[in-house]
Amino acid sequence: MTDTVERRALTPGQLLSVYRAMRSIREFEERVHAEFATGEIPGFVHLYAGEEASAVGVCSNLDDRDTIASTHRGHGHCIAKGVDVSEMMAEIYGRRTGSCHGKGGSMHIADLSKGMLGANGIVGGGPPLICGTALAAKIKGTGGVSVAFFGDGASNQGTTLESLNLASVWNLPAIFIAENNGYAEATSSTWSVASDNIADRAAGFGMPGVIVDGFDFFAVYETASEAVSRAREGGGPTLIEMKFTRYFGHFEGDQQTYRAGEVEHARAELDCLKRFAARVIETGELARSDLDAVDAEVATMIDKAVDDAKAAPLPTEADLLTDVYARY
């Protein structure tokens, strides 16, 4: 006889927070897309637009005890875990007021105070990190859960597979979120992932593997909720594969000659924000005016973040050697 866990429905207030987070990510990314084209932003950016339901659906189940590790496409994970949007924008502009004082940029935004271990320029760099934090949480008995987001490209990296093994052997409170957006840079995952479904690999490591429609917030939320409960209660790790599409190229400037029509179809028919809004209005849980107010508030916030970032000072020569070495 198995006990079933009574799932609590999200309150209207929680649904509004979910929408605000997803809208913030979308607006942030659309704006960075536009600003990057002006040449003012240094380095590379990889945009998360289209994938919002994954970051927000997972992170809505997390709290201050929990840590996440991200990818080169990390802005969405940062926002979903509560990293300050203005500091993120300043970081992307390489300003002293940024999350990492302007020395990291898009691919290294981190905020340990929020449990955000960092965006990561190394493909497959995140999973080993969360084995460490999950082990720490287990030993200290904090009840904390660690989540690694990674892509279909990273799913083929040794670091990821070693981490899945270690997490299972150590029975860690770890959750592996494979964000399969169909392409590792320009290489199709249907060609490069030998098991075809990344989730299929879970069985080989003795953990559950689940596939979720990554465009559907409610499906992601419910699945992540079960995985987080399982991890907190000592049940061990889970692998969840999100299937979806990124709306922009691998990086800004990618000509995307390897795909056609997918983004238009996804934006029109599958979009997580559109589907979420339509659904909560249909059920009467939220009103159109509630959502419109959030849209306006988020637009203002992003405008200000960009203005503040542009006006903020660059790091000085003296900043070059600060925070470079750590004393243990």
Add this chain to the structure above:
Amino acid sequence: MGDAIVGVVANPLSGRDIRRLVTQASVFPTAEKANMIQRMLTALDAVGVQRVLLSADLGGISASVFRAIGRRRSQDGRWPEVEFLDGQPIRQTAQDTVDAVRRMVTAGARVIVCLGGDGTARVTASAVGDVPMLALSTGTNNTFPVVREATIAGLAAGLVATGMVPDGGAATRAKLLEARVGDRVETALVDVAVSTERHVGARAVWDPAKLTELFCAFAEPDAIGLSSILGQVSPVARHESHGVTARITAEAALQVLAPIAPGLVVRVGVRAIEPMRPGSVHPIDARAGVIVVDGERELTFEPGEQPTVRLRADGPWCVDVPAVLAASARLGLLRRAR
């Protein structure tokens, strides 16, 4: 004999949902689905099927069969000619199954085999028309599809497709449940349930506390899935013309332990058990919620929409594998001269 064409549709996503996480449900790797199709091809060839239409997918099944055909050596024996139904957009949704099955029907398939769980069989049934289907289990609940060796399924499908086993008795007609919300309609082969959850979410149902009503086309005592709730208290066989319905409530005097999903045996309260007559329309009581078809949340409804459920006698024709092979034995179809 004419063209003995068999259609095979395989769902790359079956057996992958949240039940792996909440109830330790089984995992069916893509590689095994592709292996099953290859074993079936061998059997289809053995009984004289010349042409197979195979669904195309992005999950790796058709690609794996395609590669296997290329690797096959002359001494491995023959396979029928396999035509991959590509050339149409693949959406990675249930619509892909509908599209593939319709193309098979149009192309003159005599039997359509589907590989998947209850959801795949349900979607195949909605598009198959009068062509007999054979549902093989590669999914989760598997109340409708059977767990059976693909080689045997291939022999049975081939014996029917070639006309060697005559139509009478080779296939039986299944019942069908039709759930309707306004002009939105979903069909189920086994059960329709009503949940007071507001969202489709992860689709599967594993918490009986949210269920209010249950309708079963049949309810077998050894079933897995929601129909098992009535299978132990008011069983109805597949061949009987009626179905059965009941209210689900924790306070009911009648309590039953039911295996509502693999790895999940839960206590469910049942009251107001009544037969369902073919054609009679049953209005749903809940004001708002989700209609669950064959174990998956599918149709949402809001106050004022008044959904209904109806039992229909005109479900899909299903190949009766034991009956086909028994007929083959009787007629000596697999005997060969020395």
